[in-house]
Amino acid sequence: xQAELEAIIGRFEADTGTIHLIxxxxxxxxxxxxxxxxxxxxxxxxxxxxxxxxxxxxxNEVVTSCNLQVDEIGRxxxxxxxxxxxxxxxxxxxxxxxxxxxxxxxxxxxxxxYSADEVATLLDEAGRLxxxxx
Numbered sequence: 001x002q003a004e005l006e007a008i009i010g011r012f013e014a015d016t017g018t019i020h021l022i023x024x025x026x027x028x029x030x031x032x033x034x035x036x037x038x039x040x041x042x043x044x045x046x047x048x049x050x051x052x053x054x055x056x057x058x059x060n061e062v063v064t065s066c067n068l069q070v071d072e073i074g075r076x077x078x079x080x081x082x083x084x085x086x087x088x089x090x091x092x093x094x095x096x097x098x099x100x101x102x103x104x105x106x107x108x109x110x111x112x113x114y115s116a117d118e119v120a121t122l123l124d125e126a127g128r129l130x131x132x133x134x
Contacts, residue, residue: 001031001129004102008125009033012118014106017047018093020046021093021102021133027053030102057088060100062119064089072130087112093126093133104129 009017015032020027027046049058065088090105097103104126
């Protein structure tokens with residue numbers, strides 16, 4: 001999955017990215033790009049419902065932040081700020097039945113609100129990942 005994530009990062013000109021898959025009720029980090037080692041340790045196992053990836057998986061919907069560094073509504077754990085990412089989006093990875101089986105997230109080091117087209121493209125990428133997981 002590392003190669004797929006690197007390709008996605010390149011297509012979006014993103015600075016960071018993660019792929020998590022649900023195993024035994026927890027999101028397990030399967031690939032990452034641009035994530036500092038201390039943060040990798042933090043996001044290696046993410047409870048469903050925690051952080052942006054956990055919320056995307058729990059709700060089975062897209063979660064965005066135009067600036068992680070100033071998030072004030074509690075979606076972004078303090079550890080996420082260590083990434084230096086501002087604009088971030090996480091989409092669910094869904095199986096054929098539409099159930100969330102993981103989360104795909106990307107981020108950039110500047111404020112950025114992801115457009116509907118960008119989100120749709122990232123959801124398409126997540127669909128290709130789901131096909132590989134199945």
